[in-house]
Amino acid sequence: MSFLKISNLRKSYGALEILKDINLEIEQGGFLVLVGPSGCGKSTLLNTIAGLEPITSGDIAIDGRSVSGLHPSKRDIAMVFQSYALYPNMTVAGNIAFGMEIRGVAKEERDKAIKQVADMLQIGHLLERKPGQLSGGQRQRVAMGRALVRDPKLFLFDEPLSNLDAKLRVDMRTEIKRLHQRMKTTIVYVTHDQIEAMTLATKIAVLKDGVLQQFGSPAEIYNNPANTFVADFMGSPAMNLLKGKVETNGSGLAVSLARHQAEPLVLSVPNAPGSLSAYSGKDVIFGIRPEALTDPDGADRNARTVAEGDCLIEVVEPAGADTFAVTHLGGKEIVARLRADVRITAGQTARLAFNLDKAVFFDPASQLRIA
Structure with a gap:
């Protein structure tokens, strides 16, 4: 049974249709990458899964339950943004613990969770620093740590590496892959970088102009492209x-x-x-x-x-x-x-x-x- 199922999803702003009859599903523990050029609708699709954007029609189900009408806080998801979205006046530990503190989690349990994710992400030595004292890669690790302590059903990543330099992107890509293998969590990940898509995904959805061009494993997408757009977009150098x-x-x-x-x-x-x-x-x-x-x-x-x-x-x-x-x-x-x-x-x-x-x-x- 699919863990995340998107059925006949459409999203419009007035007469402008952004997402056009999207059908996708991913199993529990899968890594779904939404890839395509700028303006193709991938971030909008991610936002509808998160509940940040209402859908026009269709359905989104997580773990067998429709979440289409649910508030984001009721969907049991955690999101990592491109901009990191850290509180500049809080320490790293404070940023990671903030969501738990709001939910009334006991301090002892918060401290235990902070230590666990800090060890996992190798940021234990940064816990007392402020975001302004961190590099881009360190900030991204903190943003990931804040999501991980939630222990949600579904992780959503919105172009998390696009602000990093080329070498750091490769390093962080490896970290995300290692993290997924260790935790076996279900992830939906947005990127315009097809190399990122190929290396991270268990399934790839290629979008263009709000239309799903092809959905399949990295090998299927690369070796058996459904059309010339997919053939040209996936691969470096291109086909x-x-x-x-x-x-x-x-x-x-x-x-x-x-x-x-x-x-x-x-x-x-x-x-x-x-x-x-x-x-x-x-x-x-x-x-x-x-x-x-x-x-x-x-x-x-x-x-x-x-x-x-x-x-x-x-x-x-x-x-x-x-x-x-x-x-x-x-x-x-x-x-x-x-x-x-x-x-x-x-x-x-x-x-x-x-x-x-x-x-x-x-x-x-x-x-x-x-x-």
Whole structure:
């Protein structure tokens, strides 16, 4: 049974519809990440779960009980905000204990809870400091500690790491992941950072313009995107999406990709799904991730179908563990992810390997996945 269930949820401000028929559910102990570009509705959705925004229609149930009409204080949730929302005149200990104090929790019990979360978050040495004396990462830990002492049914995180620098974001991401593994609590987490979504989530919901584009595990979202928006949004570098044409190749199918000042590159797709056959002779959008487009020696040895072709390399970008190469195919600039020690220079023609097990095809009109 799902622990958090969102059914046919709609949210409007007058004639402006922000959330459009959202259906989601997550099991107890799951980590649901709401991801999408700015203005897609993810924070509004989080606020409706919290009760900070009323819903226009639909339902939200937590642990089998509808909470749609309940005040936020009655929902048994705790929220961690992007802005930390700490009281500047209180110590760290005072900030963590404030909610318990308001609820009339005995001092002995408060002190015990403060010590427990301070040890867990490694902020015991900061308990007597004021928020103004803390770094951004320390403030975020205090904000998390204040939520943790509540021991709620559901934790809500609203872009909690967006104010931190890049290295601290990675460190705090690991801390949140470790915390979830230890406590096995149910979390709903909002971010615009797809790397954060991929590393933290057990389930990801991708939103665009208030519409749920795809809901699934990180692997499903990454490997089997439902449409070109999800394919392009999830992944860094993004999936290469280029114009191609499906052709019959003997008893099988092939995809033809235009090359600059050269004959088209034709890649056989021997294990093509039946749904692609209907596009024979028609244009498609061919999608392949940079790591599935590499130098032949770096190709996946377990792949069933690897096709090779010569491409003019325009830009080479060494990136430590990898080398990225930029070329043109299908009328678009695309990125290949090569081994770090590969010998390749800009301006030369190089042979690239396409792992077609990882290729996906989209309809150019609907932008939906064909196969």
